[in-house]
Structure formats: structure tokens, C-alpha cells
Amino acid sequence: MTPICRLADLAVERGAAGLLGDTQIALFRLPDDSVHAVQQRDPYSGANVMSRGIVGTRGGIPTVASPMYKQVFDLRTGRCLDAVGYTPRPGLAPDLVTWQVEVIDGVVHVGAPLSIEASAP
Amino acid sequence: MARRLVVVGGGMVAQRLVEALRARDEAGAWEVTVLAEEASKPYDRVALTSYFSARDAEELTLGDPALWEDERVTLRRDAAVTAIDRENRTVTDRLGRVHPYDELVLATGSSAAVPPIPGADLPGVFVYRTLDDVAALRGWVEEKRAAAPSANGWQRPVRGAVIGGGLLGLEAAGALKALGAQATVLQATTHLMNAQIDLGGGEALKRILQGMGIAVRCESLTSRIRSSRRTGHVGSIDLGEGGRLDADVVVIATGVRPRDELARAAGLPVGERGGVIVDVACHTGDPHVWAVGEVANVEGNGCVGLVAPGYAMAEVVVDRLLGGEATYPGADTATKLKLQGVDVASFGDPFASTPDSMELVYADPVAGVYKKLVVSDDTRTLLGGVFVGDAAPYAALRPMLGAELPGDPGQLLLPEGSGAAPSLELPDSASVCSCNNVSAGAIRDAVTEHGCTDLAGVKACTRAGTTCGSCLPLVKKITTTELERAGAEVSNALCEHFEMSRAQLFDAVRVADLHTFSEIIARFGREPGRGCDICKPTVASILASLGNGHILDGEQATLQDTNDHVLANMQKDGTYSVVPRIPGGEITPDQLLVIGQVAKDFGLYTKITGGQRIDMFGARIEQLPQIWQRLVEHGMESGHAYGKSLRTVKSCVGSTWCRYGVQDSVGMAVELELRYRGLRSPHKIKLGVSGCARECAEARSKDVGVIATEKGWNVYVGGNGGFNPRHAKLFAEDLDDATLIRTIDRFLMYYVRTADRLQRTAAWVEDHEGGIEAIRAVVMDDSLGIGADLDEAMAAHVGSYADEWRAVLEDPEKLRRFGSFVNAPDVADPDLVYVTERGQIRPASEAERASEVHV
Numbered sequence: 001m002t003p004i005c006r007l008a009d010l011a012v013e014r015g016a017a018g019l020l021g022d023t024q025i026a027l028f029r030l031p032d033d034s035v036h037a038v039q040q041r042d043p044y045s046g047a048n049v050m051s052r053g054i055v056g057t058r059g060g061i062p063t064v065a066s067p068m069y070k071q072v073f074d075l076r077t078g079r080c081l082d083a084v085g086y087t088p089r090p091g092l093a094p095d096l097v098t099w100q101v102e103v104i105d106g107v108v109h110v111g112a113p114l115s116i117e118a119s120a121p
Numbered sequence: 122m123a124r125r126l127v128v129v130g131g132g133m134v135a136q137r138l139v140e141a142l143r144a145r146d147e148a149g150a151w152e153v154t155v156l157a158e159e160a161s162k163p164y165d166r167v168a169l170t171s172y173f174s175a176r177d178a179e180e181l182t183l184g185d186p187a188l189w190e191d192e193r194v195t196l197r198r199d200a201a202v203t204a205i206d207r208e209n210r211t212v213t214d215r216l217g218r219v220h221p222y223d224e225l226v227l228a229t230g231s232s233a234a235v236p237p238i239p240g241a242d243l244p245g246v247f248v249y250r251t252l253d254d255v256a257a258l259r260g261w262v263e264e265k266r267a268a269a270p271s272a273n274g275w276q277r278p279v280r281g282a283v284i285g286g287g288l289l290g291l292e293a294a295g296a297l298k299a300l301g302a303q304a305t306v307l308q309a310t311t312h313l314m315n316a317q318i319d320l321g322g323g324e325a326l327k328r329i330l331q332g333m334g335i336a337v338r339c340e341s342l343t344s345r346i347r348s349s350r351r352t353g354h355v356g357s358i359d360l361g362e363g364g365r366l367d368a369d370v371v372v373i374a375t376g377v378r379p380r381d382e383l384a385r386a387a388g389l390p391v392g393e394r395g396g397v398i399v400d401v402a403c404h405t406g407d408p409h410v411w412a413v414g415e416v417a418n419v420e421g422n423g424c425v426g427l428v429a430p431g432y433a434m435a436e437v438v439v440d441r442l443l444g445g446e447a448t449y450p451g452a453d454t455a456t457k458l459k460l461q462g463v464d465v466a467s468f469g470d471p472f473a474s475t476p477d478s479m480e481l482v483y484a485d486p487v488a489g490v491y492k493k494l495v496v497s498d499d500t501r502t503l504l505g506g507v508f509v510g511d512a513a514p515y516a517a518l519r520p521m522l523g524a525e526l527p528g529d530p531g532q533l534l535l536p537e538g539s540g541a542a543p544s545l546e547l548p549d550s551a552s553v554c555s556c557n558n559v560s561a562g563a564i565r566d567a568v569t570e571h572g573c574t575d576l577a578g579v580k581a582c583t584r585a586g587t588t589c590g591s592c593l594p595l596v597k598k599i600t601t602t603e604l605e606r607a608g609a610e611v612s613n614a615l616c617e618h619f620e621m622s623r624a625q626l627f628d629a630v631r632v633a634d635l636h637t638f639s640e641i642i643a644r645f646g647r648e649p650g651r652g653c654d655i656c657k658p659t660v661a662s663i664l665a666s667l668g669n670g671h672i673l674d675g676e677q678a679t680l681q682d683t684n685d686h687v688l689a690n691m692q693k694d695g696t697y698s699v700v701p702r703i704p705g706g707e708i709t710p711d712q713l714l715v716i717g718q719v720a721k722d723f724g725l726y727t728k729i730t731g732g733q734r735i736d737m738f739g740a741r742i743e744q745l746p747q748i749w750q751r752l753v754e755h756g757m758e759s760g761h762a763y764g765k766s767l768r769t770v771k772s773c774v775g776s777t778w779c780r781y782g783v784q785d786s787v788g789m790a791v792e793l794e795l796r797y798r799g800l801r802s803p804h805k806i807k808l809g810v811s812g813c814a815r816e817c818a819e820a821r822s823k824d825v826g827v828i829a830t831e832k833g834w835n836v837y838v839g840g841n842g843g844f845n846p847r848h849a850k851l852f853a854e855d856l857d858d859a860t861l862i863r864t865i866d867r868f869l870m871y872y873v874r875t876a877d878r879l880q881r882t883a884a885w886v887e888d889h890e891g892g893i894e895a896i897r898a899v900v901m902d903d904s905l906g907i908g909a910d911l912d913e914a915m916a917a918h919v920g921s922y923a924d925e926w927r928a929v930l931e932d933p934e935k936l937r938r939f940g941s942f943v944n945a946p947d948v949a950d951p952d953l954v955y956v957t958e959r960g961q962i963r964p965a966s967e968a969e970r971a972s973e974v975h976v
Contacts, residue, residue, distance in 0.1 A: 056653030
């Protein structure tokens, strides 16, 4: 597990980008202080912007909406819940990669990437 | 091979025929050639009078312009047909071109009928039928005004006379008034509009017109039009009763005559009083020739000079061309006068000529209202009606023609709001939209069978209300009722978290005095949930409109879309563009140098925007505070290019420099931009100010357009560019500076409070109950009594304005949001790649990235 930042560095319901080695990730802190990590690259635009999307819920599921073309993703699994008529850029999967996250002593740690199945709640 | 249809004539009915054919001919069986005499694309002749306020012929163009781009449709304008050769099935146009046809449709319409009055051919005598007629009339009045003697600052008005007090004559009189001329209507019979309304209605109409400054003389026959000895132009009119009327311009509007000369020459049968004789299928005597519209004389019953029956005929012919069996149902002669400020409507049997029929009359001469219903002798069946001064019941009652009335019909005539009027349930067969022949049943079907869930959907599906729009309130009512009945409650829910519309939520938040999203969703939201990308920015906008401090204060920050969150506009590669405010487009050389230097130092791409300012592209998120530090130091401020808020007030240079300017448009634009800067709204708002009628600022393509006049300012509302361009409509005229500002204050604040999410002003005005008239009443006449409240809200906005970027730079907490990575705040996104083009950077394409040729 790699320490990334303090929990206090993350605003509730607003993402922040982080660097995991050379990999760009997007971290989201929810009202219950759980933290989720997904890939920073938006599959539908190819830009590194996921951390700048609006956090919300859909049917109670925590979500982030891409700030570029507004696709909605499940923050827990990375699954794209609504592609709003778009297709991903060539070479990019429609869903987001997620990472294992733990908050230890107020510090956010990010571990190995999870498959969609493994990340299912 | 496709069959060839040739349509002779390019008027409203021809347009409808082609539109309907292209919509229904899915197999592409027909290719259509339209040969039009006029130089314009088919336009809305019914709305001809609006050309005086619109002054833009394009605005009158009918339907979707894409129709004429269709590869199966050829429109030849200025190509009057001169001959038909039925034997060889060809027509010849005025340029000698020969067009073969398989089927031919005559849609030649009518021409203005000019009675044999001596002097009717004098210069200054006009008819009122085409765009060219109207343009010529306008040119003449303007010329006469310029030539009229003036002394001591007083100028003799241009004196106009209209011969004929029918529908067209009254529109012509209204047009003369709109042009600033005097108008006297000369009517040969006992009362105005005698073909549509009875004597009582005519008297009421006369009083209304006189109140508007239009003189009316009934039982007044014109015996001769005389020329002025000095000019040789029209000078006066001799009246049959021995009187005389001075006139600088005369409009003859005594009726129309079907354009059947081609048909006559081709040997087709014509009626006694003109018109090509057709059967109920609109077939002439020749199996390959059809006739529709005002030139068609169905079964010898005479021609009808109204558009709705023409549309019905066009639909019949299209159906027949495609193998159908449709027949013409007979003319719906309901009419409504389209003169501004005058409500006149009649339908059915307005003269109670049905045997044993009874008349119920409500008249209020003080209020200028006359209403009459004609009913059967048992008072149960509606046979017709006349409305003058208050045509509100018309839309609901006209479709009830021939149907049984609920309760006491007299109640239906009582003034609106008296609470006594019973609600009407229309039978399915009742025609709601006569322009497009849409029944109440078809509207209900659109909801129940075709899944339409709102007015816009029903309009698109059925075309109801898309031509003259007078039935829209009724269409809306039926749609809503049907949606409610379908159990599917009429949802104007914002999203899954809020059941309210934006306007309802705005009021709720305002009245409950709530200031955070948590409070608002707890009070008005639906469990479970924490909002989403729909409701969060909406609530953020509402909170900002109601003045809740900086948009990045506390929890508000989490609601903002990325653009508002970093006060810049996200571009395709995830970098941002930066736009400082340049009020009115006025900028000093020093400010230009600052922008230039900043762009140079940060390596930004620069471009001039459509809103007269400068956009700098390619700024990374962590660069934004440094860029703004420099801009703010030099006195520049946020341009809110990122916000659903006031964008720009575009201006032309105006009277300070321009030879033609009549007011200081730049000064006014700067004042307006500084007044409304930062105002958060349902969608972006753009304004424009032009210094004279030449309109170089293109103000009429803006949400609010201001155009200088000699006397002050005209204000237009509801314009926009973009996907669905709209011209702003005239809202108020000749306002002084203070009234102009109060008018815009109220208009904008009323829009901010009541519009839907992401609804531009054009759509808001259109959807507003009662349309622009109702909004004008709220803004100009304070009809809702909320004027002071709106004024106060705008004053609060103006008083509390502060530059958003300066506030960010002064607050370390807000500045933290601009780090690129939480664990490496100054590291640039390593994936950004640029190439140079025309001396500036742009994001590399996929191919360029792959070949790694970049800077």
C-alpha cells in the first residue's frame, strides 16, 4: 500500500487527483469518510479529468460524473452506469479501473488495482 | 425511377404540401419541383404584419429551411409559370424553361383584387398581399415622412387611408400605425370585418381601433382617388357621400381574387366567380392536375381566402399521391385577427343564420369587450361565436363547435377569473389546431400512444401549435390533463433527488430561507441520495442567484461543475481557457498588452471570442491562480465565461465615433455589463447594444438586445444563436436610460426565478403561459405585483457583486483546490501534448501523439 495524502487533504464529495508512481488516479472522499480511487483518465475523452467530476448518488450508489461529457460511473466498482450515448476513445475500456484504498491513522493508502468483479460490494 | 411532381406556386400551401409529402413519402417515390413567382422562400403570409416590427423577412420563412436542401426537392424562386401543356405534361416558366411532370399541383393562390376605382393606379396606392407589397409600402411611408414639411420641431404626420375594413384592411391599418403614419379605415358596409363578425362585434371593434388612434368610417364608399397637383402622387380620396379625405398613402384591401389565369388558358374548368373547380379529392377535370389553396374552388362552392383550408387540401393531395383516399372535409372558416392589441375571433355560424338558433351576448362597452355565442334552440349545442376585445375563450370554445356544451353556456362568456366558467372536456374529434388540422384525440394519442411527456414532445409529434400558435394554451392543457390521467403524474422533477422543477425549487429555497445543499436536500429532496450532476449545479445556481457569498465557500464548492469550481472553461484535453471581462468589448491598449504578455509568458493560445473579448487556451489547473494573479494585479476581473451567468454585453461603437450612431451604445453596454456581471441564471445570458437601427452589434441574436432610436432605446428579448437560432422579439420601445435598465432588471430577475434548468430565454418566453405578452405585463405593468420585489433582488445582486477571482487569490483554502495532484501539487499533467499551428499551440491529435512529433 502506498500512502498518498492525509484524509484531511480531501474535501468531502469532491475529488482530487493523485500520483501512484507514474499512474494518475482520482480520489473521492464520501460523507462517511470512506475513500474511493478510480483511474484519472476519462475513457470517453481520453483526458485526465475524472477527479474534477461531480460526486453524487444514483439509486443510493455513490457516483462520479465525468466533467467532460457527463458519463456516470459507480465509484465503488468503476462501472459506467450511463454512457449518455458516447463510446470510449479507441483503446480505452468503458469502465474505470479502481484501486484498493485504506485510511490508516488518518492517512490515505492506495494498494493494488481491483477487477470489477473483485471490487463489487 | 421517382415520379415528377411539379407544384406551381410557392406560398404557404405549397410549402405545406412539400413538407407533408417529404414527411410521408418514405419510399422516395416522388421528386418535387416548386416553381414560385416570388423571390423569397415560402413565408408566413398570415404574419405579414409582423414584418413591420420584425423587419426581417427571414423571420417569416416557414418551416424547417432544410426542406429546401432536400435532394428530392427543387425550389425555383422568381420563376413564375407562364403556360401549361396538358397534352405533353409540361409547364413553361417565365425564363422559357420547360418542366415535365407526372402530376401537377396548382397552388397559385390569390392576388389582391383592386376594384375599378378611378385613380387606383396612382403612385402611392398599394395593395397588401406580399412581402414586396409590404416593403414598398414601408419605403413609401418613410419617403413621405422625410419629404413632409416640418416647422418649429413639428412635423406633419404621413396620412394613410385603407380602403376595406376586413381582416387584411385592419392589418394594413395596424401596419400604417406601426410605421408612424395616421390611418383611416374606409369600410363600405355597416361595420368592420362584416364577413366574420356581427354588428355588435363590429361596433366594439371600431371603439377599440379608435382607442388605438385608428380612425374608422363605415358605410363609406370610395368613388375616386385623386392625385396631388404638386407631386402627381396620391393626394386625396373622394367619398361617395360627398366627403373627401386627404391621404399621402392609400392601401386597397377590398378582397382577393384567385389566380386561375393559367388554368383558364389551359382549358381547365373554372368557377363562375373564379377559382379552379376541383372535387373533394382536389382533382381538376384533368386526371394529372390538382389544385389546392385559395385558387381551388371545391365543388363550385367558391374559393376560401384562409390558410387552414388550404393546408387541409395539401394534406388531401399528398395522401392521394401516395395512394390514399383522403377527401377534403370542408372549410373551417374560424378566424382570428393578428393585429397587436386587438383580440378578434369568430367561428362557426357567427351570424346565427342557423334556423331557430339563439344568441347569448356579453357586452361591456367600458372595457371594450363584446362576446357572443350562437347555440341551438335547446341551448345545448354550440353553433358559433364572436369575440371582440377578449378572445380568451376562443381557443377552448372553437373546438367545441357542434358539440354539446356542459352546463349553462352563458357562464362561458363571463370574464376570466370570475371563477364561474366551467371546465370543458373536448370530444376527441374536436379540432384543436386548425392550421395543422390536429384534433383533441390526436393530442391525447401523442401522450397515450406515442409516449410524449411534455408540450414540446406533443408539438413535435402532432405539429399542433407550430404554425400560428394560438391554440398552444389549449394543447398544453389537454397534454397536462392526459398525462395526469395516464397516472404518470406530470413530472417536472429535476432528477431522482428532487421532485420539483427548478422554478419550484427556487421559490422553495427562497421562501424557506435555506442556504446550504444539505439543508435543501434534507428538506425538499428524496431519500436516499446525496444529489447528482443535475441537481447539484442547479442548487448551486439557485444559491448563487439568491446571494449566498462566494460560489466556492464551504459546501457550495462541492456542488459546482468543474468550470465553476476552478473559474475557467475546461477544454478537450482537460486544460482550461481563461477569459477576463472586457465590458462592452471596450479595452485600453495597456489592457491589451497585459493580456498579450500573460498569454506569452504562460504559452497560451489566444483567440478573439464572439462576445468581443479574448480567450486564452491551454492553462493547466495549477497555472490558473498564477495567471489570475497577474490579471488581477492589472485591474482585470473574472469574465464568468465559465458560468451559467451573464457572459457579455456586445456593442457597436455608437454615437461617440460612428457617423450614424444615435445613442452611446458602448457606454450603455458597459453600464449593463457592470450591472449584471456575475448574475447566476438558469443558463448563460448574453446581451447586445446597437447604437442605431443598422444593428451592428447583432443585438437581436441575444437574450436581451438593446437598439438605439432617436428617442431612446428599443429592447428586444429572447434571442440566441447556436443550434436553434432565434431572433429576439420587440419587448418595449423608446425607453429612456432608467426605464431601460429597470425593464432589463425585471426581465432578467423574473427569468432567473422562473425558468427551467438550462432553459435559454427564448424557450422560457415561448413556454411562459401567455408568452411574451404576459411577461411584458409582469415587467412593464407589474401585473403580478412583484415588480418591487424583482427590483430589490437585482439591487441586492448589484450591491453584493465582488470579483470571484480576486476572492480566490485572497483565500489560501480556496487556492488549495488548484493543485494538479494532491501529493504533487505543482507537477504538470505529463500526458499533455501540443503541436504548433499558425504560430500557436494546439492539442496534438491521436495520430500526432502516436508519431511523437510535438513541441
